[in-house]
Amino acid sequence: MKIFVGLISLIAVLLVALAGPLYKFDVIDLATAFAGFKFGLFAGIAALVLLAIQLLFKRNTASIGSALISAVLAITAIAIPLSMMNTAKNVPPIHDISTDLVNPPAFVAIAPLRADAPNPAAYDGIETAEQQRIGYPDLQTLRYDQTQPELIAATTQAIENLGWELVNIDTDKGIVEATDTTAWFGFKDDVVVRVTDNENERLVDIRSKSRIGGSDLGKNAARIHGFIKELDNVLAK
Incomplete structure (x- = not known):
């Protein structure tokens, strides 16, 4: 389960982090990039839930290092979209x-x-x-x-x-x-x-x-x- 949780966390942060560069270099369109943000957020939440389950019920399959890395990746994938959403709520919707x-x-x-x-x-x-x-x-x-x-x-x-x-x-x-x-x-x-x-x-x-x-x-x-x-x-x- 350690590998699975780590993989989901990695996928989550990659969906968020790579959305910009992939759009910047015309690999994907803007709608797809923003979809990557959304799915990265969901994947990050899922990773944290799975990590919590692992630590509660299968502690012997986890290590401090792997749990910490997975948590950091998942939290990063969640924090970036949420931060942008919060900013959008606090500034005028103009450009x-x-x-x-x-x-x-x-x-x-x-x-x-x-x-x-x-x-x-x-x-x-x-x-x-x-x-x-x-x-x-x-x-x-x-x-x-x-x-x-x-x-x-x-x-x-x-x-x-x-x-x-x-x-x-x-x-x-x-x-x-x-x-x-x-x-x-x-x-x-x-x-x-x-x-x-x-x-x-x-x-x-x-x-x-x-x-x-x-x-x-x-x-x-x-x-x-x-x-x-x-x-x-x-x-x-």
């Missing part, structure tokens, strides 16, 4: 985040790259803006004293530091565009940064949007927060 909800920065060079994406380049609209106001009230237009060229240069450096793919730099229009590819699933999310003059200060707005998916599990808001922190670090040097 288009902007610091300017009235006039969000528009994608220019990136727009053609999103032509076949399930989520269009256009802003998602009033309903999304209202949900963002509730979920991420801290995301607002930034104000800086630096010149527009300085901020464009700092934005470019921050994007490079974050490892995003630079797509477009237009100093005259005050626009920088980039694409961030997530590590696990390989999702491509696009970012546009807009720098505009406002008398004695410059206004910086950032927009991040997923190409696929309904809820982004808070990823785009986190990306904007990360960019702001990196931009401030660059400007402080």
Whole structure:
């Protein structure tokens, strides 16, 4: 039974862990990847139940090492999907985040790259803006004293530091565009940064949007927060 429990635990964690890479490299589609999450969760629960039965009724067939390894694998397979489900419940079910909800920065060079994406380049609209106001009230237009060229240069450096793919730099229009590819699933999310003059200060707005998916599990808001922190670090040097 020790081998059987260990095998179920291993299968459970593989179903969860490999869902992302298999989708990323076009081996399976997204629906199948998410199905892997579900079955991995169920397999992890089953493994824990079997492990409990083994420890209660067939203790002589178990060892501390094998039981510990099986438990860790099963708990991991359960914890990852449950964590994602919990995150989904606690963030707005949106995937288009902007610091300017009235006039969000528009994608220019990136727009053609999103032509076949399930989520269009256009802003998602009033309903999304209202949900963002509730979920991420801290995301607002930034104000800086630096010149527009300085901020464009700092934005470019921050994007490079974050490892995003630079797509477009237009100093005259005050626009920088980039694409961030997530590590696990390989999702491509696009970012546009807009720098505009406002008398004695410059206004910086950032927009991040997923190409696929309904809820982004808070990823785009986190990306904007990360960019702001990196931009401030660059400007402080």
